[in-house]
Amino acid sequence: MTTKILALTDALGNLVRFQLMPGHRFDTVGVAPLIEGVEFDALLADKAFDSNDIIAELNERGAKIVISQHPRRAIPIPLDAEMYKWRHLIENFFCKLKEFKRIAMRACKTDRSFEAMIYLAAAVINSR
Template sequence: MDRNILTDAQWAKIEPHCLGKRTDPGRSGGDNRRFIEAVLWIARTGSPWRDLPAHYGNWSTAFRRFSDWRKADVFKRIFDACSDDPDMEYAMIDATIVKVHRHGQGAKGGPQSQAIGRSKGGMTTKILALTDALGNLVRFELLPGHRFDTVGVEPLLTGISFGALLADKAFDSNSIVDNLNERGAKIVISQHPRRSRPLDIDKEIYKWRHLVENFFCKLKEFKRVAMRADKTDNSFKAMIYLAAAVINSK
């Protein structure tokens, strides 16, 4: 089976959250499964919407539909449905940088308002992700590429429980350590050489941190994510949510 095509098990989780079902009031949509697969084709290949193969339908109609679903938070609901049972024995946090294609620049309000910033790699966006103990995405934040990783940590941790937090030395800050101590969560963060009193971390548990890096590798198989081509951060988030939904439900 083509890797762009949803399995029946994945579709069973996604279908109830699609717009335009026969049971919904108002106008019915076309083939929702075909539309989701069309968005996945765009996400996987990184192609412009105009290059959408004809068997997925009219590209302009598909793009407008994507915009409507994005505004209605449908892709977030799809992600939640495919990620409904995270293993929070411990959590992992990390960040990755994606380069912004020139087609992804020029939105109203300037790049800063769309989580785009200039770093060593040029115009970039940073994806800050929190995963569960299996390496499946739980939450993420978008930051301009030049911002420090620690800036987006607080909203990722708010209102969520876990037994331990695994992270590399970029997240070794007093504020994060204090937050974890208040929660009673185990600290498994690689210690920065400048820390005057390094914490004793569980090196065996720390080895599992590779799972969050594995998640980023899977996420960047979707070329529309690996090189951002979406002008707005909301459109880019929608692509990430759908890609992560497919990854989490495999």
């Protein structure tokens, strides 16, 4: 019941790829495989993704960093507030995804069938 869905969406809020993670793992652990091989100009994320490793990876790629930061960060990174407003598209995707009862209730017994339901739900969402 605590499975996390770590998702990467495009600029319109459509699912690009996702990864399932155990509920007790940090979100930052799944970011590297999620963004591997994907070209993008900016990464919009919340405080859970404020990690020096992720920021270093984004700097290497030349991608813009639009991540809300923890207040304990020693050297704050400038945040583009206008671009950060578009993060609601990612939240909207998760809201639409959770309209599907089998996903919201984690009704599937295996990760493979749960992933299949997410792909199916994403296809339905994109077709709307």
